[in-house]
Amino acid sequence: MRRFEGGGSAAGTVVTTAVESTGGVREFARLLLGRRARLRWVHLILGGALAMPYVLLGEVFVGPITGSQNVFGDFRLQLLSFAAGLPLAAATSLFPLTRPLEASAVRWLCGVDADLLVYGPARTRAAKGRTAAWFTLHLGFGGIVAGMSLAVPPFAVVLIVLPLFAWLRDSRLGLPEVLGHTWALALSPVAGIACLLALAGCAAGAGALLARWAPALLGPAPEDRLAAAEARAADLAVRNRLARELHDSVGHALSAVTLQASAARRVLDSDPEFVREALAAIEDTTRRTVGELDAVLGVLRDGDTPGTGPAPTLAVDLGGLLRRVRAGGLRLTATLTADPETLPPVLSREAYRIVQEGLSNAVRHAGDDVEVTLRVELAEGHLEITVENPLVPSDSQRPGGGHGLRGIADRARLLGGTVEAGAGAGTGSGGSEGASPQGAGMWRLHVRLPVKFPA
Structure with missing residues (x-):
């Protein structure tokens, strides 16, 4: 019996060797x-x-x-x-x-x-x-x-x-x-x-x-790799900038339209004139946002060129921005001591987006029944933007949140500025966007941008 097993093992080895060969x-x-x-x-x-x-x-x-x-x-x-x-x-x-x-x-x-x-x-x-x-x-x-x-x-x-x-x-x-x-x-x-x-x-x-x-x-070669890396970095920077523009413009528009529609619904029967103004503000907001959206998407499409519409700035549209926000019923107190006409174009454009995103966050997380304070002022060669609103319980906030504070920090960093955001003054930028602790207090966003910054 052992001989038979041995013969079988040898035969299997031969077959395996033949297959491997x-x-x-x-x-x-x-x-x-x-x-x-x-x-x-x-x-x-x-x-x-x-x-x-x-x-x-x-x-x-x-x-x-x-x-x-x-x-x-x-x-x-x-x-x-x-x-x-x-x-x-x-x-x-x-x-x-x-x-x-x-x-x-x-x-x-x-x-x-x-x-x-x-x-x-x-x-x-x-x-x-x-x-x-x-x-x-x-x-x-x-x-x-x-x-x-x-x-x-x-x-x-x-x-x-x-x-x-x-x-x-x-x-x-x-x-x-x-x-x-x-x-x-x-x-x-x-x-x-x-x-x-x-x-x-x-x-x-x-x-x-x-x-x-x-x-x-x-x-x-190493120089080719360096050139390719620089080209990729430049392309990524452009896309990140477009993503910030898209987030700020569309996010603000949706927040403003939501606030305006909500306020119009509440007073539909009692105040038709307010409803008419809210609908006009919704129309103006959506029209402007569609134009900005077309400009951004035109850059993202292969072979297309950026839209010809100018980017909004403090000098051009700060008053319109405040008017559209107030049209939704938000109680907004704005103090402007800086002359937007004297600001560099790049600073004016980035500051507009920061103000827009700050107000959008206030609308999204504080609601429309609170007082929001906005201050835009010049101090010691810096443009300072401050947005304050009372903290509300987390269960009273509207759903939302995303990359707004990160976008503000990116814009400030590119201009050599600083950002502080949190509950109270000078709390730093810790915590996630829209995470408001329970209880009383103020949520404060403070951005400090140098008027003269490296090109």
Whole structure:
């Protein structure tokens, strides 16, 4: 019984070994003749085709130097012409289109990740040198593999069929004399298959080397990576600014419209004139917000340009902002000691958004039955904005909250200012937006912006 088990174990081992051997053969065949290997072979053949004009130019110089009248018929002179043509190829690689075309070919034929390549012209001296090195390697390897692809297959086919056709042995094909021996004739098919495998191996190896070297020679240099990082940072900054604009304009509009509609509903029967004013304010608010929304979305759409409507500022629309907020029934006391006309445009625009978001937070979290105080004043070379409202219990607040205080802090930081927000004066910016503790007290937002700030 133990012998039977032992025999079964041995048989299983043999089967497993056979399966593993079959898998190894398939993997080897894939490396030599798989889709990626074939595409890289095509890439090398293209390199050989590109090398032909340079080889012909090399023959123009090699012929007179060597005194030969038939350079094409001498294999050694052909190699010398090929070597003479490669420096010419390196010189012509300095044309701007060389790197984009080579990078595209490497991406599609060699299977190199697109993020590892640069598709723009080489600008710096180092980038041009790497492009020249790559072009020379591509044409050099391509010329060798292309030449082998033309010469090796016919010779290998002759070796494979040589034992079957006696007339091939008798013809003047220039075959080695050793093939006249019986033992050599019997091994000629094996030699022919070995030649084909050697050709496939050389092509696969050369293609793999070029694919490995491509990111180093055609990829981004440190200065390219720095430029790309700066471009991404600039794009992110623009998108963050647009997100803040969208949040502040739309968020304020929704809060104001909600307040106005709520107040109009309560006095619908008793005060028609107030309802009429509230509806007019809703109409004006939504019209202005749609215009700002179109401007922001126009930047986000691919191929579109920003809208032509000017951004609201303290000098242009502070009075309208206060009027629309009051139209909803909010009891707002505003004190303005700074002249908005004298403020820099950037400061006036950012300060408008800060005031707008501060009032929106007061409406959203304090409600419309409390007194809100707004102060905009100049003090010691700074524009100070203060919004105060009584704290209310959390169960009395309207639902909402988001990134308003964070947006205010971002705007202030870009201008070199500071933000304090919390229960009471000078409490810092701790706590989440809209999180009002229970009990009496005042919620205070204080923003201090320098009038003169770095450009």
